[in-house]
Amino acid sequence: NAGVMQNPRHLVRRRGQEARLRCSPMKGHSHVYWYRQLPEEGLKFMVYLQKENIIDESGMPKERFSAEFPKEGPSILRIQQVVRGDSAAYFCASSLATGNYGYTFGSGTRLTVV
Amino acid sequence: QQPVQSPQAVILREGEDAVINCSSSKALYSVHWYRQKHGEAPVFLMILLKGGEQKGHDKISASFNEKKQQSSLYLTASQLSYSGTYFCGTDLDSGNMLTFGGGTRLMVKP
Numbered sequence: 001n002a003g004v005m006q007n008p009r010h011l012v013r014r015r016g017q018e019a020r021l022r023c024s025p026m027k028g029h030s031h032v033y034w035y036r037q038l039p040e041e042g043l044k045f046m047v048y049l050q051k052e053n054i055i056d057e058s059g060m061p062k063e064r065f066s067a068e069f070p071k072e073g074p075s076i077l078r079i080q081q082v083v084r085g086d087s088a089a090y091f092c093a094s095s096l097a098t099g100n101y102g103y104t105f106g107s108g109t110r111l112t113v114v
Numbered sequence: 115q116q117p118v119q120s121p122q123a124v125i126l127r128e129g130e131d132a133v134i135n136c137s138s139s140k141a142l143y144s145v146h147w148y149r150q151k152h153g154e155a156p157v158f159l160m161i162l163l164k165g166g167e168q169k170g171h172d173k174i175s176a177s178f179n180e181k182k183q184q185s186s187l188y189l190t191a192s193q194l195s196y197s198g199t200y201f202c203g204t205d206l207d208s209g210n211m212l213t214f215g216g217g218t219r220l221m222v223k224p
Binding site for chain 2: 031033035041042043044045048055056091093095097098100101102103104105106107108
């Protein structure tokens with residue numbers, strides 16, 4: 001079992017460009033969560049998705065950020081027109097179901113905006 | 115509402131014990147504990163459900179006081195490998211959407 005796969009591991013974008021972060025959950029996991037982490041800080045919730053549905057996007061900025069988890073393929077977190085403040089580590093996690101299941105985290109994508 | 119963790123940082127010698135606390139202002143369905151080493155992904159340690167249970171995981175155990183909405187993580191006879199940042203994550207309603215605390219940095223020295 002390959003675990004949660006995120007790519008790329010590192011992404012450098014110039015201000016104004018788009019960033020696409022990919023996450024393939026663990027096999028059998030249908031719940032995907034995206035978190036953002038600034039250096040030396042905690043994990044901030046962004047969005048919770050199930051296949052083809054956004055369950056909760058209360059932590060995601062309304063402008064420039066979007067997320068999807070299509071029927072086929074990985075979950076995508078998309079940041080349009082990136083700014084320096086978007087620089088952070090973005091972690092994806094998956095779980096088997098709700099209720100009593102822990103998260104399995106991917107290794108993260110470290111986004112640097114120059 | 116973000117849970118509050120204390121202490122923010124702790125330094126131990128190998129073999130010493132530590133307690134990390136996590137408090138919420140809201141009623142909780144469950145509390146999760148994770149450890150993150152520098153530059154790596156957080157790793158799941160354990161989950162505690164409402165009902166005031168206590169769990170163990172080798173020399174790492176945890177309790178959940180439902181009345182106080184508090185959880186504590188106990189690390190006994192610490193090893194160098196315990197070093198890292200510990201996060202609690204709280205779930206309000208079994209929807210499994212976690213809000214994480216600010217973390218506790220633990221350093222174990224030889």
